[in-house]
Amino acid sequence: MVINLVRADMLLDDVTIKAENKQQNLSAVRLEHHKKTYFYGKKRNPLYYMRYPLAAIMELFSAERKNAKRFDRYYDNETKELEIDRFFNVGMVKNNTGLTGKQMNKFMLDYRPKYKQIKNWNTYDAADYIKKSAKQYLDTLNSSL
DSSP states (O other): OOOOOOOOOOOOOOOOOOOOOHHHHHHHHHHHHHHHOSSSSOOOOHHHHHHOHHHHHHHHHOHHHHHHHHHHHHHHHHHHHHHHHHHSSHHHHHHHSOOOHHHHHHHHHHTOOOHHHHTTOOHHHHHHHHHHHHHHHHHHHHHHO
């Protein structure tokens, strides 16, 4: 059996690949919400609403505004979680404890710090918290056995 291949000249378009992290993606979506909704970014004169009362009603009760406010809450929560992840991640836990596998996953779930705790942390504070928490975690494992 013989298969003949015919070479065709095809030119593909250039593709640009950009590395984006979660923070950049969230910021891009937030910017789109800002562009879509009236109430963002524009501090309107109260006379504007007297002249265009429908605009005032739309700004107060529109679905876009509700969605934008809901996304803002999500954005704030995700930003806080990303900040926590900067200090409390797999690499930091591995470097500062001897935990691996399921034990490490359970430790990371049980001892994840709150945003209020990490707000003013630096790397040394995070390492100290991880070491103290790991010692406490290992003590509870040993006492339960």
